[in-house]
Amino acid sequence: MKKSADNEINNLRHQIRTGTFTKSTAGLMPGYVQANYVALPKEYALDFMIWCLRNPRPCPLIEVLKDGETTSNNFLNGLDVRLDIPLYRILSSSEPEKSIVDICDIWRPDLYSFLLGCSYTLDDLLIEHGIPVRHVEANTIVPMFQTNIETVPCGHFSGPVVVTMRPMTDVQANEAVKITENLHFAHGGPICVGNPRALGITDLSNPDFGEPVQIQSDEIPIFWACGVTTQVALANANVDFAITHAPGRMLITSVETDQAKNKLDPLNVLLK
Amino acid sequence: MKKSADNEINNLRHQIRTGTFTKSTAGLMPGYVQANYVALPKEYALDFMIWCLRNPRPCPLIEVLKDGETTSNNFLNGLDVRLDIPLYRILSSSEPEKSIVDICDIWRPDLYSFLLGCSYTLDDLLIEHGIPVRHVEANTIVPMFQTNIETVPCGHFSGPVVVTMRPMTDVQANEAVKITENLHFAHGGPICVGNPRALGITDLSNPDFGEPVQIQSDEIPIFWACGVTTQVALANANVDFAITHAPGRMLITSVETDQAKNKLDPLNVLLK
Numbered sequence: 368m369k370k371s372a373d374n375e376i377n378n379l380r381h382q383i384r385t386g387t388f389t390k391s392t393a394g395l396m397p398g399y400v401q402a403n404y405v406a407l408p409k410e411y412a413l414d415f416m417i418w419c420l421r422n423p424r425p426c427p428l429i430e431v432l433k434d435g436e437t438t439s440n441n442f443l444n445g446l447d448v449r450l451d452i453p454l455y456r457i458l459s460s461s462e463p464e465k466s467i468v469d470i471c472d473i474w475r476p477d478l479y480s481f482l483l484g485c486s487y488t489l490d491d492l493l494i495e496h497g498i499p500v501r502h503v504e505a506n507t508i509v510p511m512f513q514t515n516i517e518t519v520p521c522g523h524f525s526g527p528v529v530v531t532m533r534p535m536t537d538v539q540a541n542e543a544v545k546i547t548e549n550l551h552f553a554h555g556g557p558i559c560v561g562n563p564r565a566l567g568i569t570d571l572s573n574p575d576f577g578e579p580v581q582i583q584s585d586e587i588p589i590f591w592a593c594g595v596t597t598q599v600a601l602a603n604a605n606v607d608f609a610i611t612h613a614p615g616r617m618l619i620t621s622v623e624t625d626q627a628k629n630k631l632d633p634l635n636v637l638l639k
Numbered sequence: 640m641k642k643s644a645d646n647e648i649n650n651l652r653h654q655i656r657t658g659t660f661t662k663s664t665a666g667l668m669p670g671y672v673q674a675n676y677v678a679l680p681k682e683y684a685l686d687f688m689i690w691c692l693r694n695p696r697p698c699p700l701i702e703v704l705k706d707g708e709t710t711s712n713n714f715l716n717g718l719d720v721r722l723d724i725p726l727y728r729i730l731s732s733s734e735p736e737k738s739i740v741d742i743c744d745i746w747r748p749d750l751y752s753f754l755l756g757c758s759y760t761l762d763d764l765l766i767e768h769g770i771p772v773r774h775v776e777a778n779t780i781v782p783m784f785q786t787n788i789e790t791v792p793c794g795h796f797s798g799p800v801v802v803t804m805r806p807m808t809d810v811q812a813n814e815a816v817k818i819t820e821n822l823h824f825a826h827g828g829p830i831c832v833g834n835p836r837a838l839g840i841t842d843l844s845n846p847d848f849g850e851p852v853q854i855q856s857d858e859i860p861i862f863w864a865c866g867v868t869t870q871v872a873l874a875n876a877n878v879d880f881a882i883t884h885a886p887g888r889m890l891i892t893s894v895e896t897d898q899a900k901n902k903l904d905p906l907n908v909l910l911k
Contacts, residue, residue, distance in 0.1 A: 413685045417703045424906040431689045559910040634696040638831035
């Protein structure tokens with residue numbers, strides 16, 4: 368895995384923290400786990416967490432911070448969830464949705480923070496293994512589609528599974544399955560290969576989120592579960608307050624991808 | 640996997656439900672996932688769930704029922720958590736600990752039920768693959784040891800990792816690692832091979848729970864994380880009310896082991 372130089376990392380971290388970098392984190396700091404971010408008042412935390420457990424493919428929960436905690440020594444070593452995401456999205460029943468560069472002023476001690484794996488990690492690994500990723504080459508946002516598959520609901524939280532789509536040849540698709548199927552913390556293997564109708568998708572040129580990509584004549588569309596599933600569920604849930612990352616502006620965690628499994632499971636290293 | 644005949648299953652289910660079978664479920668209904676059971680009042684549910692997420696090897700959460708729910712169409716199809724465990728253990732701050740055959744009379748609408756994977760599933764698979772399991776052959780309770788490794792705490796919940804031990808030859812141990820390492824829902828692969836001191840265990844003939852087994856001269860001890868970790872944490876937590884299965888009397892779920900991954904992840908089947 369190509370690693371970023373320390374000074375590049377420090378520069379980017381500084382720009383994000385000071386609110387001068389507010390763009391997509393796609394392709395930034397390759398080799399580091401990126402995460403979807405959701406903060407909810409405690410009253411919603413249990414339902415949300417159970418909903419994630421019931422839907423591990425779109426919602427792979429990698430860390431939870433409780434009662435207003437803003438950092439951890441796991442995925443957030445040296446980081447602060449109030450500052451270290453390029454742009455935040457604020458959902459509130461009393462005000463229109465807005466985007467802001469830090470959330471210090473609106474932070475509340477009853478907030479629970481949820482970190483969920485992200486397909487930017489998956490893109491990283493595909494490219495590392497020599498599989499071209501169309502939306503990365505085109506420098507566009509990955510095409511995303513709402514499917515006709517419902518998540519297993521819990522309390523306030525429900526709604527359709529959202530997927531990302533990457534076009535590939537058959538050979539690349541077989542390889543991509545192998546590369547991603549054990550990457551549970553970043554959506555795992557694809558959920559559908561080559562058959563958009565099985566997901567209720569009729570027009571690949573018209574994604575519900577992101578931007579369309581070209582599909583060549585020797586390619587088929589491959590679909591992975593996507594963290595935007597969470598955003599759709601939050602919109603459906605009518606919660607009175609929530610904070611998430613703004614679309615594409617993920618939390619770049621302090622953990623390198625090849626260390627993620629050891630962080631998720633402190634007993635992952637076999638003692639001899 | 641050897642499957643039980645329907646009439647054997649129905650008989651056993653009936654005896655458990657009516658309180659006439661109250662013994663260990665080890666080796667019963669091979670091929671079905673068995674689970675540790677914990678019920679806690681809602682006020683403790685969030686901390687407990689986060690503690691499980693932080694310690695997935697000893698505490699692999701497979702299902703959560705909320706707000707007094709007693710069944711599900713997932714791991715509990717046709718089952719009722721108040722009746723379908725052979726014997727329950729009641730922890731209460733106002734009364735001494737006791738064991739009872741059903742919990743209908745003490746059920747509360749604020750209880751959350753947690754199902755966690757169990758190493759009986761692991762024993763099943765080892766035997767299925769031709770690896771002898773000493774405590775099953777001897778018809779004794781698997782030896783369990785408290786280790787010097789602490790779980791990652793959350794709120795009320797903390798305490799040492801407890802492990803089960805199975806003696807094996809080197810060759811069997813290598814095979815056992817391969818068979819169990821992807822069995823995340825039932826404690827996964829061993830956490831230690833051949834080195835009890837790495838876990839702070841000094842006397843293999845004197846387990847903290849269960850019964851000792853013979854270790855032959857060509858064998859080494861292999862250690863897997865164990866669901867009793869949860870019982871020790873509950874004892875430490877001083878919760879004012881909790882229900883668990885009685886030791887060894889697990890919840891035999893409605894799910895066959897080879898279907899478990901599809902139940903844990905509704906998107907586990909690749910669409911084509």
